[in-house]
Amino acid sequence: MSCKLIFSWVQRQAKMFFFCIMLFVAHLKRTLVLSLILSEEKVTVYFINRDGRKITTSSAKGDSLLDLVVEQNLDIEGFGACEGTLACSTCHVILDQKVYNQLGPITDEENDMLDLAFGLTDTSRLGCQVCLSRDLEGITVRVPDRVNDMRRSDDTGPTL
């Protein structure tokens, strides 16, 4: 075989080789970007359950805290009895002041149900009304001690 032929063969192989490397790097870049985008979709949330135990979980942005509890099948007994329809207060959660301030205004309907929640605080919200966004990455959500949707005004007798 002539040197010229061998040389051009080697050249071709090298070109192919580098071409494959380029493809591979491009693919890597794409998947990296993709996974970066995908990981931006997930929001990590820490729940402190009633027994004080910490649960680390994450969910897609746009999900409510109630959606998260249901999707991840978290062991928080009795959470979200009315399935997010503002007809109970069993998804009552307590947030940090900073996080609470970040969230939008509370509707009358949510406040009406919050009124009935046991252990209501100034940074309480209903979990079904808190939607996850990137701003809420890494927040801690405390589930108060008792699920007690007492439809009982604090100073009167029995209520149904």
Place this chain on the structure above:
Amino acid sequence: SPCLDAKVCIVGGGPAGFYTAQHLVKVSDVSVDIYERLPVPFGLVRFGVAPDHPEVKNVINTFTQTAQHARCSFHGNVRVGKDVTVEELQEAYHAVVLSYGAEGNRTMGVPGEDLAGVYSAKDFVGWYNGLPRNSELRPDLSCETAVILGQGNVALDVARILLSPVDILKKTDITQHALDALAESSVRRVLIVGRRGPLQVACTIKELREMVNLPGTRPEMEASEFEGIAETLKSLARPRKRLTELLLKAAIETPGEEELERRNRAERAWGFRFLRKPLEVLPSTDLIRAAGIRLAVNRLEGDGEGVRAVATGEVEDVECGLVISSIGYKSLLIDPAVPFDARKAIIPNTMGRVQQTAGLYCSGWVKRGPTGVIATTMNDSFDTARTLLQDIGKGTLDVSTVKPGSQGVSALLEKRGVKPVSFSDWEKIDSEETRRGEIKGKPREKMLDVGEMLQVARA
């Protein structure tokens, strides 16, 4: 620990029964059988919650999951106390949990209570919600004014159903006969009467807001009954404060132009009346039906939680053709073997353990009294279940003997000609009700007759 096979029986297929079962089946050695008198499950979630509150009924989904759990089974059409005794259940099971709620009601105890046109809220609600025993109530809605005694959420439910536009009601699961009656109703004014003052109303803000926003209606109240109330606002806790603010707004605040116009167009009216206690239902000239109600006028004494209504001696008569007493439900004794506190109308217990009776527990209204919402009962039922599981763990509840469970009870029932309805039988009733409702644009058309339910269940 050795593999137990703890068999628990729950009497009552309403929220208390299902939530107690839900917590118990979390433990792998425990199996639960729920006995219910009617062929259909869910108790007051089906028969008490107002038709226009469908979201509250979402709990049925979690109850369905529980009923379909491998270690849980539902037995409808079984009357505990009649078809099988509590003692017989205690022989067949390691533990029996009584969760049968409150099927009676407190009476006003006044003359004229038995006149036509006078109903308990429990029966009136049962009527529009399809409770079989109230299907023949046929309340007369041909009068202009209805008076409701009591100012809790049930009273507000009744007022709202009486005054809601039929176009709204016809898309709910309200029974057809109630819908037809309400479409012909002449009731234009509903008074919701309480013994004490505005600061003591027992209803909550969601229900009050629904009245304030009820299309085609306007609030009509006496400003004089709210004297001094605005001044108390700043000292009230948040829930009471928001409730009272809304009440004042509806009762005495001058409305804006748009709201004023809306009120002027409204053909129906509602209002609270305070410091009034029923003395007598006044009869019509033919002495058959209610034509009015005589009320004693009260004043308040004391303050804070100790506020009491005291008679002034004054009396007031209000013309009305419909009187609905919404002053509380009441539990009844279903079996002489069960201890019962007749005064408080509950089963005497400590944390759900029935006093003086090993192996017997209770949850829900029959344990605590007939107040609170579904989630209150949920919490309470979890408490009783926890108590029961603790007793198994400690050994105070002996589950070491082999018990026949539902097999033992089935044998007794068969001998007595009683055929239980399983959960999948109920699902046939459910499908049929849903199918009938779909034709009319309703979530379901409830069956009103137990016989019909059984027919569909066995098909």
